[in-house]
Amino acid sequence: MLLSQLFTLYQKTRQYTEWLCKPLNIEDYVPQAADFASPPKWHLAHTTWFFEEMILTKFVKDYAVFDSHFGFLFNSYYQTVGEKALRAQRGIMTRPSVEQVYQYRHYVDEHMQRFLNEDTKTGIENHLTDDIKALITLGINHEQQHQELLLTDLKYTFSLNPIQPVYHQDFNLVAQLPNTKAQESEWLSVGEGVYDIGHSSDHGGDHSGDGFCFDNERCQHKVLLQKFDIASALITNREYIEFIEDDGYQTFSHWLDDGWAWLTTNQVRSPLYWQRIDGQWFNFTLAGLQPIDDEASVSHISYYEANAFASWKNMRLPSEFEWEVASTQFNWGQRWEWTSSAYLPYPGFAISKDAVGEYNGKFMVNQMVLRGASVATSKNHSRSTYRNFFQPHHQWQFSGIRLVK
Structure with missing residues (x-):
């Protein structure tokens, strides 16, 4: 640059x-x-x-x-x-x-x-x-x-x-993004093979021609993947309501034990910001309280909820490697997408010894990887190798669900 x-x-x-x-x-x-x-x-x-x-x-x-x-x-x-x-x-x-x-x-x-x-x-x-x-x-x-x-x-x-309160009547305008609806989903096939994973840059600057990346994206390496099919679209609010109405939050068999403990301790019964008013679902947005848009992508989902929904559908969440390989085949960027991958270092990753070394490496425990970006992500701050990470109980980010079978 x-x-x-x-x-x-x-x-x-x-x-x-x-x-x-x-x-x-x-x-x-x-x-x-x-x-x-x-x-x-x-x-x-x-x-x-x-x-x-x-x-x-x-x-x-x-x-x-x-x-x-x-x-x-x-x-x-x-x-x-x-x-x-x-x-x-x-x-x-x-x-x-x-x-x-x-x-x-x-x-x-x-x-x-x-x-x-x-x-x-x-x-x-x-x-x-x-x-x-x-x-x-x-x-x-x-x-x-x-x-x-x-x-x-x-x-x-x-x-x-x-x-x-209302932050802004048109949040999508503030986020500099158009209003978008979830697309009709289809299954996309990815063949078995050995794939390159991670950013090709050897450093965190913008001098290789490949653009900026964080240190946790570096150390590009090869990963063997089995054949899989991945959904072209994210799960919608309508689909998630079906999970709720089928007693998804009351059925232990869908949940990881740690997730069930989180759910029961905190009495979670829906995504963050959802409210049931006179038989209709609403959610709080930066534009105030709004009726749920059935065809919009579900948001503010914890990893526990995403995994439980996938189990209910007899499917699973993609690994971060599957997501990265398949990302060229679908549109992404409306929700951070939970993966099944724990946040761990890539082969060859080393934490630098100065203060910048504390940026990512020391958090590589008890966190799950999210891929993509969201409606709140700043312009030009996303790429297919980006590794976001949060603890599995957090809901307050614009996070959603993409399934694999």
Whole structure:
């Protein structure tokens, strides 16, 4: 990627994060509804902290941090960087103010743009090494991840408000995506064979011609797959309602034991945000409470629910390798799609020894892989090798179901 392109991408990414916050009231920036969801104010600050901590303090001589407290307040999970505030207490940070956080963003942006412009002014691209460019590119992709989290976290917070507030009347417009319906499904066959899995780049930067990838996508390797058939479309709300009405949530035989314990402990009886009102299903959306669209793809499903539904249909979820190989044959990108694969390192994967090494590798336990993207995923932040991952009980992401037989 040319330095001018990197500079433009940095600007667009930072501006888009703030644009997503335009519909918010000042009171919306602060609450934290659960320990897995962070307030918008924290997302704004944390993505800024990444550029300050990982770039400016290390590569700009005599750089002065905006506020010495912010490193502690807005570090997320980087143990090698220093102490951090408790994750579950991000919502009690009434100070610094939202205004100060925006001042922080603009301060860091000014210094980042000055840092990048040192080369663009002269047309000589020797100020920034490939490693520094790769780190800036990682920071941009990190912010794009948080753009989606900002929306999913905000939706969770709004869903607990008794007046069921509206973030935006047309969420698809905000997400810069057209309104789409689930397509008619057919079965697509994939033959037995040995397939290449993973990104072809040997590094996390954008210098090989193959584009950016995270380190957990690298180490391309070969996998033997048996013949399988995969659905061309995701499961719809109508199909999922059939599962509910057939006592799917009350029938133990469909569920993994761990999933059954989660279901019974938390009294789960439907996807997250669904409500039964006067005999009709509704769901809470970023556009407020809406009647369920039967033909839309089901969303906000945990891995446990996805696996139980597949069992009810006498089918299964695809492995992440099957999904990647077959992904050229179907449209994807409306829902993150649960796979049957545990989140584990690819052969040859090694965690780097610096702070960036904490980005993915240390989470490779007790998590399941999701593939694809969702309606909340930022533009140009998806690829067929992307490995998203969450613990199997989480529902608050825009996650759905694709079946294999």
